[in-house]
Amino acid sequence: MARVIAEITNAHQGCPQTLKQLIQAASTSKADAVKFQWFKYDHLATSDYPWYEAYKGLFIHEGQWKEVLRLAKSLGLSIWVDVLDDWGVHMLRSYETWIDGIKLPATVLQSRVMIESLSFWKKPVLLGVGGWLDDEIDRLLPLLKKRVGNHLTLLHGFQGYPTHLEDAGLARIPLLQARYGYPVGYADHTDGSHPLAIELPIYAYFSGAGVIEKHITLQRSQKGYNYDSSLEPAEFATMVHRLKTAAVIMGDGEVTDAQRSYLKDAVRVVATQPIVKGEIITQRKVSYKRCPDNNGIMPQELESLLPVISQQAVAVDQVFSTNSIKKPVIVIAVITRLKSTRLTKKALRFIHGVTAIERCLLNCLSVPGVDHVVLATSDLPQDKELTNMTMNGEVEVFCGDAENVVQRMMDVAKLKHADIILRVTGDCPAISPEILEYLIQHHLEQGCDFTTATENHALGTCGDVITVEAFERLLQHPKPLTHTEYLSAYFRNNPHLFTSHVVELPPVFQYPNWRLTLDEPLDLSMFEELYRGLQVGYEPLPFARIRPYLLAHPHVLAINANVQVKYQVDEKLVRQIKKETTLDGSA
Numbered sequence: 154m155a156r157v158i159a160e161i162t163n164a165h166q167g168c169p170q171t172l173k174q175l176i177q178a179a180s181t182s183k184a185d186a187v188k189f190q191w192f193k194y195d196h197l198a199t200s201d202y203p204w205y206e207a208y209k210g211l212f213i214h215e216g217q218w219k220e221v222l223r224l225a226k227s228l229g230l231s232i233w234v235d236v237l238d239d240w241g242v243h244m245l246r247s248y249e250t251w252i253d254g255i256k257l258p259a260t261v262l263q264s265r266v267m268i269e270s271l272s273f274w275k276k277p278v279l280l281g282v283g284g285w286l287d288d289e290i291d292r293l294l295p296l297l298k299k300r301v302g303n304h305l306t307l308l309h310g311f312q313g314y315p316t317h318l319e320d321a322g323l324a325r326i327p328l329l330q331a332r333y334g335y336p337v338g339y340a341d342h343t344d345g346s347h348p349l350a351i352e353l354p355i356y357a358y359f360s361g362a363g364v365i366e367k368h369i370t371l372q373r374s375q376k377g378y379n380y381d382s383s384l385e386p387a388e389f390a391t392m393v394h395r396l397k398t399a400a401v402i403m404g405d406g407e408v409t410d411a412q413r414s415y416l417k418d419a420v421r422v423v424a425t426q427p428i429v430k431g432e433i434i435t436q437r438k439v440s441y442k443r444c445p446d447n448n449g450i451m452p453q454e455l456e457s458l459l460p461v462i463s464q465q466a467v468a469v470d471q472v473f474s475t476n477s478i479k480k481p482v483i484v485i486a487v488i489t490r491l492k493s494t495r496l497t498k499k500a501l502r503f504i505h506g507v508t509a510i511e512r513c514l515l516n517c518l519s520v521p522g523v524d525h526v527v528l529a530t531s532d533l534p535q536d537k538e539l540t541n542m543t544m545n546g547e548v549e550v551f552c553g554d555a556e557n558v559v560q561r562m563m564d565v566a567k568l569k570h571a572d573i574i575l576r577v578t579g580d581c582p583a584i585s586p587e588i589l590e591y592l593i594q595h596h597l598e599q600g601c602d603f604t605t606a607t608e609n610h611a612l613g614t615c616g617d618v619i620t621v622e623a624f625e626r627l628l629q630h631p632k633p634l635t636h637t638e639y640l641s642a643y644f645r646n647n648p649h650l651f652t653s654h655v656v657e658l659p660p661v662f663q664y665p666n667w668r669l670t671l672d673e674p675l676d677l678s679m680f681e682e683l684y685r686g687l688q689v690g691y692e693p694l695p696f697a698r699i700r701p702y703l704l705a706h707p708h709v710l711a712i713n714a715n716v717q718v719k720y721q722v723d724e725k726l727v728r729q730i731k732k733e734t735t736l737d738g739s740a
Contacts, residue, residue, distance in 0.1 A: 154400030155358045157393055158233055159184040159369045160340070163378035167211040169221065171371070176225050179369055182390040186231035188256065188366065189221075191241035211378070215244065222251045233279070237261060242270050249274075256281060256308065262293060272300045279338065279364065283311030287332065294333065306364055307333060310340035315382040318343065321353060326360040338364025342382035345373055350384060351392045355399045367392065421449030421472045428467040431572060431622030433460060434478060435600035446472045460597035462572045483593065484571035485517045485616075486529045486562050489579030490555070491536050499671050500579045501538060505684035507691055509671050512582035512684075514544050519586045519693035522593060525569045528579070529562060531555035558637035563628055566621045573597070574624070576640055577616040582680055583669045585614040585696040588662055592618045601652040603644035609663045612718065613670030614696060617641050623651055635733050642734035650736060662696065667703065668713050675713040682709045 159179035165172035172189075179187045194208035213221075225232050231253040236245055237260070245252060256279035261267050278301050282290055290307075297305065307329050313320060321343070329337045339357035343350045345368070354365045370383035384392060420441040428438065436459070441452045449472035455461075461478040489510055493499045500510040507515075510528070517526045526544075530536045532552040540550045551568060553561040558576075566574050573596065577584050588606065592615070596604035602623035606615045617640065627634070627643055630650075636642065644651045671677060686709065687694070687702055703710055 154397055154403075155338075155354075155363055155365045156185045157183075157396060158186045158188050158231075158364065158366045159389065160188050160366050160379075161369060162188070162190050162235070163211050164368065164370045164380070164383060165211075165213070166377050167213065169213055169217045172213065172221055173224055174371060175369060176221065176228065176230065178371065178386040178389070180228040180230055182369070182386050183393045184230065184369075184389070186233055186253065187225055188233040188235065190235040190237060191218075191244045192237035193240035196238040196240040215247070218244065219248070222248060226251065236267075236271070239267075239270065242267070245271075246273065253277070254279065257297075265296070268296060268300050274301050275304070277304045277306065278302075279306050279308045279366075281308045281311075281340070282329070283309055283340065290333070306336045306338050308338045308340050308364065308366065309362070310342060310366070312340075312342045312379075312382065314342075315344040315347075316342040318347075318349065318353075321357075323357055323360045326357065326362055330361055336363045338362050338366060340366040342368070344381060345370075345383045345385075345388070351388060351395065354392055355395050358396060358399050359403065365396065418443055419451060421446065422452060422455045423449075423470050423472050424467045425469065427469060428463045429622060430463060430466050431620065431625070432463050433481070433573075433597060433600035433620060434463055434473070435460070435598065438600060439473070442470070444470075444472050446474075448472075448474055450475060450478070460600075479572075481572040481597070482525075482570055483523050483573045483575070484525045484527060484566065484569045485520065485523055485575040485577055485589070486527050486551075486565045487513060487517060487577045487579050488558055488561070489513075489528055489530050489536075489539060491530075491538065493580075493672070495673055496671065496677060498538075499677070502671070502677055504582055504677070504680045505689060507684075508542075509582045509677075509680070510539070510542055510579050511544065511691075512680075512694070513577065513579055513584055514542065514548050515691070515693045516582075516584045516586050516695070517577060517589075518544065518547055519695070520589045520593075521586075522590065523575075525549065525571070527551050527565045527569065529553065529565050531561075556637070557634060558640055559624065559627060559634055559643075560637075562619075562640075563621075563624050566624065571621050573618060574621055575616050575618050580671045581613040581616075581669070582671055583613060583683075583694060583696070583699060584616060585611075585662065586693060587696050588615050588658060589618075591658065591662075592616065592656060595654060595656050596620075599652075599654045601654045603641070603651055604654045604656060605641055605645075606656045606658050606662075609665050610658050611662070611664045611667035611669045611696075613668070614662070615658075617644075619644070626650070630736050632736050636730055639730050639734060642730050643736070646731060646735045661700065664700070664703075666714075667710055668716060669699070673713065673716050675716055679709060679712040682712060 161175045164175055176187055194212055197208055198205045233254045234252055235256045235258055236242055254277035258281050309325055326337050339362040341354050343353050368379050368383035369389050370380050373380050421444050422439050423442050425440045426438055462481045464479055465477050489500050491498045502509050504512055526548050528542055528548055528550045530539045530552055533555050551565050553564045562574055592604050596618040602620050604618040644653050
C-alpha cells in the first residue's frame with residue numbers, strides 16, 4: 154500500500170509535550186512515518202517579517218528535538234523533515250542517522266545555495282511540485298539529481314488553507330509518473346471536516362500515489378496552525394485503515410487463484426480431426442469448446458504459440474495441453490555427393506574464390522527461423538572430402554545411405570530431432586534464402602506434409618519443405634523407393650497419401666528462364682561471372698542482389714541459357730519417374 158506520512162508541521166504550537174502527543178497519536182493511527190519542520194526564526198525570516206513572532210513562538214530547541222526523535226524511533230515510526238533554512242540543514246547533519254527522508258518545499262527549491270548545502274544527503278527526498286509547470290520541473294530536476302541523487306519522489310498537492318476539491322488535480326499523478334519516471338506521492342490538504350477528507354487520499358492512491366502525506370491534529374476545534382486541513386487521530390486511523398483496504402483491492406497485478414478458478418469453465422483448445430504425433434497444428438485443425446480438463450490450453454495461449462507440433466496423438470475433441478505441443482525444430486538438409494560426370498566434383502569447384510557447396514551453405518545458414526543446417530552426403534570414400542565443410546562449426550556433416558535420399562534425410566531428422574526438414578541440393582550455390590523462408594512460412598500456415606513452389610522461378614533457387622512425420626510414412630510404404638533423387642515426385646504424385654501445397658511465388662521471384670544451378674561447365678562460367686561482377690566474398694548472396702544485377706547484365710544469363718535440364722527433355726525418364734514414384738493406397 155501507499156506509505157502514509159503523518160504531517161505534524163506546526164500543530165505542536167511550539168509545545169514539546171504536544172509534539173510528543175501528536176507522535177503518539179500518529180503511531181496509534183498506524184501511520185508509517187511522521188514529518189516535522191526544522192527552522193529557526195532568525196534564520197528563516199527578518200525581524201520585521203509579519204510572521205516572525207509566530208515563528209519564534211513555534212521554535213523548539215535542539216535538545217528538545219533529540220527527545221522527540223528518540224520517541225518517534227521507539228514507536229517504530231520513520232522520521233521525515235522539511236528543511237527550511239540553514240539551521241535546519243545543521244540539524245539534518247547533526248541527526249542524519251535518525252532521519253529517513255526529507256522534503257524540499259517550493260520555497261527551498263528557489264534557493265540554489267540551500268540545494269547545494271544538501272549535497273551530503275543520499276537518502277530519499279520528497280520534492281514538492283504542487284503548482285509547478287512541467288518546464289519548471291524540467292529545469293529543476295537536473296540540479297537536484299546532481300546534488301541529492303536519484304532517490305526522488307515527486308509530491309503533488311499544495312496547502313490552500315484548505316485546498317478546494319476542484320484544485321486536487323489527481324489526474325496529474327499518472328501524468329507526472331509517465332513524464333518523469335519517478336514515484337509520485339500526494340500531499341492532501343482538503344478541509345479536515347469535509348466528508349471527502351478521509352476518502353481523497355484513497356482516490357489519490359488509486360491514481361498512482363505511492364506516498365500519502367496528511368496533516369494530523371489532536372483536536373480541530375482548538376484551531377491551531379494548519380488545523381483546517383488536518384484529521385483528528387480517530388479520523389486519521391480510519392483513513393489508514395481504508396488505504397490498507399484499498400491496497401487489498403488494488404492487488405499486485407497478478408492473477409489470483411480465485412480469478413483463475415473462475416476460468417475453469419472457459420473454452421479450451423480441442424482437435425477437430427485426428428492428429429498424429431509430429432503433425433503441424435494449425436487453426437483449421439482445432440476448435441474451442443468447454444471441457445472438463447482445466448489444464449487444457451486456452452485459445453489465446455495457442456494463438457500466441459502457433460505454429461506448433463503435436464508431441465502425441467490427439468483424438469477428435471481431445472484437449473491440447475502445453476505438454477502435448479512444442480515449437481517445431483526446422484532443419485535444412487543439403488543433399489550433396491561428388492559423383493557428377495558432366496562436371497566432376499562440382500560441389501568443390503570454386504566460384505570467385507569460394508567453393509560451390511560453401512556458397513550454398515552460406516545462403517542456407519542465412520535463412521531466418523532455421524535451427525540447424527546439415528550437409529547430408531554419403532558414407533562412401535569418394536565423398537569423404539565433403540566432411541570438412543563444417544563452416545567453422547556452424548554446419549554438421551552427416552554421412553549416410555549413398556542412394557536412398559529419403560533414408561539419408563530421415564537419419565538427419567532423427568540426428569537433429571527435426572520436425573520440419575528442407576531438402577536443398579548442393580548444386581544450387583544461389584539457393585534463395587528469401588524463397589526458403591517464404592516456403593517455410595506457408596508450410597507451417599497450411600500444416601501440410603509437403604510444400605514446394607511452382608516451376609515459375611529461377612532454376613536452382615528453390616527447395617522443398619517436408620514434415621518429418623510424412624517422411625516416416627513414406628519410408629514405411631511397402632513399395633521400394635527407387636527414385637529418391639526425385640523426392641518431390643513421391644509427395645506430388647500421391648495426393649491420396651500426402652497433403653501437398655504448391656506455392657505461387659511473388660512476382661519478384663518469377664524468372665523461370667534463368668538457370669542458376671550447377672551441372673555443366675557453362676553453369677560454372679555463368680556463376681563465376683555473376684559472383685565476380687557482384688564482388689561477393691565469403692558471405693550469403695540473397696536473390697534480392699542477384700535479380701537487379703542479372704536484369705542489368707543479360708549477357709551473364711546468356712552464358713548457360715542453352716543448357717537443358719535432363720528430366721525435363723527426356724520424356725522416357727519423365728514417364729519412368731511418374732510410374733516409379735506413384736504409390737498405391739497402402740502404407
